[in-house]
Amino acid sequence: GQQVMQIPQYQHVQEGEDFTTYCNSSTTLSNIQWYKQRPGGHPVFLIQLVKSGEVKKQKRLTFQFGEAKKNSSLHITATQTTDVGTYFCAGGNAGGTSYGKLTFGQGTILTVHP
């Protein structure tokens, strides 16, 4: 079945440093979504990428979708303490019968030291 791998599992940064998490799928994706989960909270949708090579920005966050639609990345510039949390990528299946099911990566737990 489809597998989505996310690295690193943990990332500790000093406030002001940059942060990147990477997501790789074993199969071609129809789309990829990114979610953020604050400690003790629930996942909250950040963004969706659909097109090959797509790049989207949200303030200090930059999201990329690979040309082959099998990988993605989230980059945060100049991290702040409010960026703390777990960032998940979630891939949608391109074709097949697994509709309705997003496959989540394991998540990257980001800690920001002030």
Place this chain on the structure above:
Amino acid sequence: NAGVMQNPRHLVRRRGQEARLRCSPMKGHSHVYWYRQLPEEGLKFMVYLQKENIIDESGMPKERFSAEFPKEGPSILRIQQVVRGDSAAYFCASSPYMVATNEKLFFGSGTQLSVL
């Protein structure tokens, strides 16, 4: 403008008891998904339901676990004869259309199940 409502927020059960987790999707959403999360791990898909139908239950353990989404009322995730390994956070999510149409998921606050 209520979001996805899950209750209870915390549920403690002894081994062998039954656990019932409830989820009311956002207003206007007819698609419900259940995910399970272990500490510091990702979200594992369990089941996808529409009203009165189970669409995909490929992530559900074959025994002891069941889910329903009746015509009226919330979706229920039922775990019979709980074991310690069932301890986890169970998240429900909803969307207005199936995720294959690129809809995002709205998550509830989750139910933390602890099995003693």
